[in-house]
Amino acid sequence: MPTLLAPAKINATLEVLGRRSDGYHTLRSVMLPLALYDRIELEASVQPGLRVEDPALERDNLVDRALAACGLAGRFAVTLHKAIPVGGGLGGGSSDAAAIVRAAMNGTLGAPNERDWLAVASTLGSDVPFFLCGTGALVEGVGERVTALGALPPWWCIVVRPHAAVATADAYRRLDLARASVPRESGPRGQSVSRKAVDALQRADFDAFCAALVNDFHDLIVAASSEVAQGATALRAAGAAHALLSGSGSCLFALARDEASARAIEARLDPAPVAASFVVPLHHDPAWR
Numbered sequence: 001m002p003t004l005l006a007p008a009k010i011n012a013t014l015e016v017l018g019r020r021s022d023g024y025h026t027l028r029s030v031m032l033p034l035a036l037y038d039r040i041e042l043e044a045s046v047q048p049g050l051r052v053e054d055p056a057l058e059r060d061n062l063v064d065r066a067l068a069a070c071g072l073a074g075r076f077a078v079t080l081h082k083a084i085p086v087g088g089g090l091g092g093g094s095s096d097a098a099a100i101v102r103a104a105m106n107g108t109l110g111a112p113n114e115r116d117w118l119a120v121a122s123t124l125g126s127d128v129p130f131f132l133c134g135t136g137a138l139v140e141g142v143g144e145r146v147t148a149l150g151a152l153p154p155w156w157c158i159v160v161r162p163h164a165a166v167a168t169a170d171a172y173r174r175l176d177l178a179r180a181s182v183p184r185e186s187g188p189r190g191q192s193v194s195r196k197a198v199d200a201l202q203r204a205d206f207d208a209f210c211a212a213l214v215n216d217f218h219d220l221i222v223a224a225s226s227e228v229a230q231g232a233t234a235l236r237a238a239g240a241a242h243a244l245l246s247g248s249g250s251c252l253f254a255l256a257r258d259e260a261s262a263r264a265i266e267a268r269l270d271p272a273p274v275a276a277s278f279v280v281p282l283h284h285d286p287a288w289r
Contacts, residue, residue: 004040004103006095007033007283008084009130010157010246010253012201013194014215016175024126024142025172028189030149030197031091031127032136033283034157038084038096042109045077052080062093062124066100069120071113085276087165089247091131097124098131105132118144134285138198151288153204154281156262158240159253160269161276162231166221171248174220206257210242213255218245225250230273238268 015028040063052058063080067073084092098121103109105117121128126143133148140147189195193214200208222229228245231252235243240254256262262279269277 001042001044001108004042004099004108006038006040006084006092006099007131008036008090008092008095008159008280009033009127010090010159011215012136012209012213012244012255013197014217014247015192015194016172016216019176020142026141027139027143028192028194029139030136030194030201031130031139032152032157033095033131033134033285034090034159034278035280035283036084036090036159036278038092038099039081040096040099041079041081042076042103043078044075048074048076048078050078050080053082054086057082057086062097063100066097066124069124070101070104070109070115072100072104072109076109085161085251087167088161088251089166089245089249090159090251091127091247094125094127095131097121098128101128102132102134135288136201136282138194148288149198149201152282152284153201153206154258155206156256156259156279156281157253158235158256158262158265159246159251159278159280160231160235160243160274161251162225162227162273163275164225164227164231164250166225166228166249168248171217171221174224175217178220206255210255213242213244215245217248221245221249227273228252234270234273235265237270238265240265 009031012030017026019025084090101121122144129146130137130139136149136152138147193212197212228250232243235254243252243254266279
């Protein structure tokens with residue numbers, strides 16, 4: 001069986017629009033996949049199981065849950081090679097799950113069953129439907145409304161992981177508390193910063209796209225974590241025009257027009273506040289030309 005590649009993602013925009021009565025938050029986000037991949041090796045086996053370099057990741061892993069949701073539990077010996085930082089806001093676990101769902105959909109793991117694959121993906125996590133589309137997308141609702149944005153420009157990305165982790169639940173609590181004291185109104189969808197980012201992306205207008213970058217968690221997390229703040233400062237000091245949190249963090253990113261520009265920024269990075277850094281292009285799926 002071919003090795004499955006699960007790309008990371010960044011949130012070029014992340015607008016948290018409100019908190020629902022069930023505790024979930026509605027959002028609007030332009031998400032972009034990166035050519036930073038977890039690798040998933042599967043082998044049909046009478047001794048199924050999951051192997052990961054970090055044994056702590058074997059418990060309740062989304063790969064196992066995805067195989068079960070696709071009706072494939074107990075059929076494969078799986079080895080998961082992690083490259084995407086865990087808990088960094090880059091969507092590694094969700095992408096791993098989506099890679100399994102996509103392989104089940106297209107027959108790579110055997111004759112596909114008749115299923116509502118989007119519903120399967122949604123049960124596994126709010127970011128999983130995004131990864132099914134294989135390209136950048138405008139993601140809305142609680143992650144279930146995904147509008148693919150076509151082939152992506154040949155831009156590059158520098159990702160920095162600070163010496164810190166951020167719990168998603170804690171980030172949302174901070175945001176809810178901040179908005180309880182200073183409520184924020186959400187404007188019309190068509191005039192949102194995410195729509196501006198979509199328009200710029202589809203025109204391949206790098207400057208306009210970067211001008212639309214936003215993350216509602218960024219200022220809160222930077223203020224709460226000196227390690228994240230130092231990572232953002234290091235990116236800007238290295239020549240990045242911007243440094244933005246992905247998801248609720250802790251990873252930060254900056255975009256570049258080309259590989260040379262991205263590698264020049266990485267070469268100037270102060271290593272002290274950086275646990276890891278990656279220079280990668282946006283992910284390009286052959287299905288999108």
